[in-house]
Amino acid sequence: MDELRKRAHELLQSGEVKLVIGYEQGNGNKVRPVFITNPEDTAKLIFDSRCVQNLAVYLSKPEVKTIGKPAIVATLPVLRTIIQLASENQLTDDSAVILGITPDGALRNFSTLEEIETFINQFEIQLEERDKKIIEQINQMTPEERWKFWVDTLTPCFKCYACRAACPMCYCTKCTVEQNQPQWIPVPSHQLGNLEWHFMRAMHMAGRCVDCGACARACPISIPLNLLTKKMMEDMKAQFGEYRIAIKKGNPMSTFKPEDSETFIR
Amino acid sequence: MTIKRLIIQKTSLEKFFDVLIQKGKTIYAPKRKNEKINYEVVNHFSEVCDDYIQTTQSAKSIIFPRTEKLFNYNKGKGNITLEDFDPDQVPEAVIWGVRPCDAAGFIPLTAIFNWDSKDEIYNTRFEKTTIIAFSCTSADESCFCTSVGGNPGNTNGADILLTGMGDKNLFLAEVITEKGEKAVSFAPNLFEEDPGIEKEKYLADLPKQFNQEEIKDKLQAFFESDLWKKQSLRCLGCGACAYVCPTCACFDIQDEVHGKEGKRVRCWDSCGLSLFTLHTSGHNPRSVQSQRWRQRLMHKFSYMPQRLAVYGCTGCGRCSRACPVDMNMLEHLISIQEIQK
Amino acid sequence: MTDKNIYLPYLLKIEKITREAPGVKTFRLKFVNEEEGNNFNFKAGQFGEYSIFGKGESTFCIASSPTRKGYIECTFRQAGKVTSALASCEEGSEIGFRGPYGNTFPLDEWKGKNLLFIAGGIALPPMRCVIWNALDLRENFGNITILYGAKAVDDLVYKNELKEWEERPDVNLITTVDPGGETPDWKGQIGFVPSVLEKAAPSSENTVAIVCGPPIMIKFTFPVLEKLGFTPENIYTTLENRMKCGFGKCGRCNVGEVYVCKDGPVFTYEQLKSLPAEY
Numbered sequence: 031m032d033e034l035r036k037r038a039h040e041l042l043q044s045g046e047v048k049l050v051i052g053y054e055q056g057n058g059n060k061v062r063p064v065f066i067t068n069p070e071d072t073a074k075l076i077f078d079s080r081c082v083q084n085l086a087v088y089l090s091k092p093e094v095k096t097i098g099k100p101a102i103v104a105t106l107p108v109l110r111t112i113i114q115l116a117s118e119n120q121l122t123d124d125s126a127v128i129l130g131i132t133p134d135g136a137l138r139n140f141s142t143l144e145e146i147e148t149f150i151n152q153f154e155i156q157l158e159e160r161d162k163k164i165i166e167q168i169n170q171m172t173p174e175e176r177w178k179f180w181v182d183t184l185t186p187c188f189k190c191y192a193c194r195a196a197c198p199m200c201y202c203t204k205c206t207v208e209q210n211q212p213q214w215i216p217v218p219s220h221q222l223g224n225l226e227w228h229f230m231r232a233m234h235m236a237g238r239c240v241d242c243g244a245c246a247r248a249c250p251i252s253i254p255l256n257l258l259t260k261k262m263m264e265d266m267k268a269q270f271g272e273y274r275i276a277i278k279k280g281n282p283m284s285t286f287k288p289e290d291s292e293t294f295i296r
Numbered sequence: 297m298t299i300k301r302l303i304i305q306k307t308s309l310e311k312f313f314d315v316l317i318q319k320g321k322t323i324y325a326p327k328r329k330n331e332k333i334n335y336e337v338v339n340h341f342s343e344v345c346d347d348y349i350q351t352t353q354s355a356k357s358i359i360f361p362r363t364e365k366l367f368n369y370n371k372g373k374g375n376i377t378l379e380d381f382d383p384d385q386v387p388e389a390v391i392w393g394v395r396p397c398d399a400a401g402f403i404p405l406t407a408i409f410n411w412d413s414k415d416e417i418y419n420t421r422f423e424k425t426t427i428i429a430f431s432c433t434s435a436d437e438s439c440f441c442t443s444v445g446g447n448p449g450n451t452n453g454a455d456i457l458l459t460g461m462g463d464k465n466l467f468l469a470e471v472i473t474e475k476g477e478k479a480v481s482f483a484p485n486l487f488e489e490d491p492g493i494e495k496e497k498y499l500a501d502l503p504k505q506f507n508q509e510e511i512k513d514k515l516q517a518f519f520e521s522d523l524w525k526k527q528s529l530r531c532l533g534c535g536a537c538a539y540v541c542p543t544c545a546c547f548d549i550q551d552e553v554h555g556k557e558g559k560r561v562r563c564w565d566s567c568g569l570s571l572f573t574l575h576t577s578g579h580n581p582r583s584v585q586s587q588r589w590r591q592r593l594m595h596k597f598s599y600m601p602q603r604l605a606v607y608g609c610t611g612c613g614r615c616s617r618a619c620p621v622d623m624n625m626l627e628h629l630i631s632i633q634e635i636q637k
Numbered sequence: 638m639t640d641k642n643i644y645l646p647y648l649l650k651i652e653k654i655t656r657e658a659p660g661v662k663t664f665r666l667k668f669v670n671e672e673e674g675n676n677f678n679f680k681a682g683q684f685g686e687y688s689i690f691g692k693g694e695s696t697f698c699i700a701s702s703p704t705r706k707g708y709i710e711c712t713f714r715q716a717g718k719v720t721s722a723l724a725s726c727e728e729g730s731e732i733g734f735r736g737p738y739g740n741t742f743p744l745d746e747w748k749g750k751n752l753l754f755i756a757g758g759i760a761l762p763p764m765r766c767v768i769w770n771a772l773d774l775r776e777n778f779g780n781i782t783i784l785y786g787a788k789a790v791d792d793l794v795y796k797n798e799l800k801e802w803e804e805r806p807d808v809n810l811i812t813t814v815d816p817g818g819e820t821p822d823w824k825g826q827i828g829f830v831p832s833v834l835e836k837a838a839p840s841s842e843n844t845v846a847i848v849c850g851p852p853i854m855i856k857f858t859f860p861v862l863e864k865l866g867f868t869p870e871n872i873y874t875t876l877e878n879r880m881k882c883g884f885g886k887c888g889r890c891n892v893g894e895v896y897v898c899k900d901g902p903v904f905t906y907e908q909l910k911s912l913p914a915e916y
Contacts, residue, residue, distance in 0.1 A: 056624070057437060057438070057616065057624045057626075057627060058436075058437045058438075060622045062530060062621050062622035063530040063621055064530070065530065083621065087532065092584070093525075093528075093584055093585055094529065186334075188353075188362050188535075188539045188564060189362075189535070190534050190535035190536040190538075190539045190566070191534050192532070192535070192536045194534070195534035195620075196532055196620050208571050210717070210718045211717070211718045211721070213718075216550070216552060217548060217550045217563060218362070218363040218550055218552070218561050218563035219362045219563060220363045223363075244620075247620065248532070248534070248536075248620035250352060250353075250539070250540055250618035250619075250620075251332055251334070251353065252330060252331055252352075366645070367644065367645050369690040369691075371690060375669075375731060376648055376690060376733075378645060378646075380642050381642050381645075408886055408888075409886060411884075411885050411886065411899075412884070412885065413643050413885075413886075414643070415643060415644075416641070416642050416643065417644075520913075545886065545888065546887055546888035547881070547882075547886070547888075548881060548887070549644070549693070549882065549887070551690065551691050551692060551693050553691040558690060558691050560644065560688075560690075562644065565887070565888075565889075567889075572879075572889060573878070573879045574879060575877075575878075576717035576720070577716065581879075581892070581916045582915065587915065594893075595888065595891075598894065599891065599893070602894050603894055603896075
């Protein structure tokens with residue numbers, strides 16, 4: 031933590047960055063994102079196992095971008111996000127200074143995006159035991175049972191869009207649900223509207239989701255949304271083979287290869 | 297009417313619950329599902345959860361649902377027919393187990409839906425719903441009802457308020473309204489005269505943390521302040537706080553089509569979402585999050601008291617608990633109070 | 638009105654469609670239920686929510702005068718989902734209407750005064766109701782001057798009525814188009830509305846000014862009016878904002894604590910000055 035604070039202080043003091051995005055102590059036992067522009071305030075920065083929110087979501091936010099070049103505290107999911115954003119032309123080497131935090135909690139500075147890409151590909155995206163169990167359960171279900179499971183799980187959703195707001199990959203300035211000519215997804219919250227929203231979002235995440243879990247954590251009523259996106263990842267691997275998050279390789283869903291399986295056409 | 301004070305044993309309370317079911321009421325009570333506790337239809341007393349400080353969602357969806365049909369239309373053969381809302385379709389309901397802050401939340405909601413023009417749909421649901429509240433014996437760090445004119449044993453907005461004594465085998469039942477009286481009249485033998493119980497000693501201790509009148513007066517001068525930007529930088533711009541809030545009433549009107557038929561619905565909306573005030577021309581009076589955050593706070597603590605003589609917050613703390621990035625209402629209000637002019 | 642479902646619209650039939658300008662149409666509407674039509678009353682300045690069932694509602698002022706019974710009119714520009722659906726309606730189609738909502742131009746207070754109407758482009762419709770209302774009660778008012786401008790000749794709305802107003806001896810009509818918007822046979826002025834206003838320099842003595850136009854026009858017109866001696870309580874305008882319910886419940890159209898649908902849409906410049914800059 032001290033190293034992190036020192037480095038943040040250096041960066042602000044020298045003017046290399048105008049802003050440090052990190053974590054600070056919140057109310058009760060919560061941690062929350064903090065935006066530091068004053069070198070003295072770097073004392074507020076903390077880092078511990080509670081710091082799991084994906085800060086990369088702020089890199090695309092106009093209100094944050096206007097402040098100036100940021101430095102961002104980046105755990106592994108955040109690093110993966112940064113590379114995915116770079117592969118979608120949202121970030122370059124100069125967009126931000128990356129204050130990486132390794133899974134052991136050590137500070138690691140990265141000077142280029144390539145360095146980050148090499149680093150993150152040492153680690154497999156693993157499913158947590160709990161999620162594995164539920165996915166296995168779902169895989170055993172008949173189509174009718176699965177439909178009932180998802181209807182029961184998604185009907186309580188009230189379309190607050192916290193999942194979308196917390197997801198760093200949802201950076202579209204005008205979301206599909208905000209289109210009204212035509213209205214692709216119904217606005218009100220009810221069974222059909224909720225299913226359409228979540229299924230559509232899962233499809234938009236296919237091949238792009240970096241498995242940070244921000245969506246499920248943000249949901250105020252604890253809907254296990256990440257199951258949909260994780261299942262998408264499994265399906266993507268099955269259809270298009272193993273893919274790694276990479277700057278230049280191109281996303282499976284936005285690049286065409288002659289050997290792509292076209293089972294959906296049958 | 298003056299509040300009538302009665303007492304009821306825990307076993308009789310269960311019986312009272314059953315009587316209400318027998319009378320055909322649809323009872324909504326806190327029920328545990330996965331890790332969250334929310335209001336659901338319950339049929340048996342054993343389903344009711346009472347081991348919590350506050351539910352995740354408010355009970356407003358029972359009277360102001362997420363999606364409410366306003367009318368049906370049919371474009372049949374050239375001319376259009378409209379089918380109006382039918383008040384007889386609305387069931388008699390009981391909300392069992394709200395906290396005083398939630399019961400009080402219906403007061404600003406009712407004020408908004410009756411401001412000059414009366415929303416008959418809202419009023420029908422409200423009139424057919426009996427609100428049975430339970431006092432709070434404990435609070436957490438997000439609660440602040442005492443700072444906004446409430447308290448853990450407040451009767452505002454409730455039809456009946458039950459306060460559990462010590463080990464919760466005996467309850468003080470305060471019957472506040474005619475609706476509450478009617479409910480008690482279904483099983484009067486279950487209730488006894490109050491021997492003079494002092495309920496205050498059974499309530500949670502929650503010191504007042506800010507003065508809402510002071511804040512209302514301060515806010516008038518703070519429209520252009522940069523405090524809004526500072527407070528809202530981490531806000532993600534979702535609708536979680538508005539949707540779990542017991543007093544937030546902002547809504548959208550949408551048409552849903554099924555071939556030649558369809559309906560117009562009223563559904564929840566949030567001033568925190570960027571689309572809320574967007575004009576068709578592309579102009580948006582509240583184009584950045586700080587302006588939207590300012591609207592949220594000022595609407596509740598300045599505009600509503602000025603126009604409707606009622607504050608838009610009851611201190612339930614749900615917004616703070618639900619927010620993914622800890623936008624804590626209590627913290628923000630205290631920091632406004634501390635700003636020197 | 639109190640027991641009626643406030644969200645339930647009246648059914649209106651489109652009796653006549655007039656193409657005013659590219660993308661701009663006027664509908665003349667009659668109530669399908671004659672009794673409702675006879676009981677319907679409104680005052681100049683009020684607006685309604687016009688709807689296409691299945692598409693949604695859109696907010697326009699009632700553009701006809703309350704002195705003319707038996708129908709109401711609205712003028713709109715095709716811009717989004719609902720207005721595009723309205724624009725594709727034919728005569729005889731039925732639409733929905735909720736209203737009247739909002740406050741009104743205080744014509745009673747203006748008795749005996751001179752009236753100066755200033756409008757730009759698509760903002761003439763909200764003023765048309767009060768212009769015709771005043772003209773239908775002509776003896777109540779002193780001089781009536783109308784200054785109306787648009788980007789180009791084709792963008793001028795109510796072209797037939799402009800001709801009528803021009804030919805009336807008891808109305809002084811000044812029309813203008815922006816520089817570059819004139820046609821070879823254009824006989825009106827050429828120039829932006831604020832500068833034409835300054836040139837015309839109408840007297841502010843015992844006069845009320847009613848201004849409506851795009852924000853940029855309003856921004857430059859108010860100082861000219863003040864220079865001519867108009868006081869802020871004698872300058873009126875009508876505001877627009879994103880609306881849904883139209884009666885102060887959906888929480889969308891407020892500017893500070895002022896709700897455009899309830900406290901407006903008609904405001905004086907005096908009131909406007911005290912509003913926060915959030916519209």
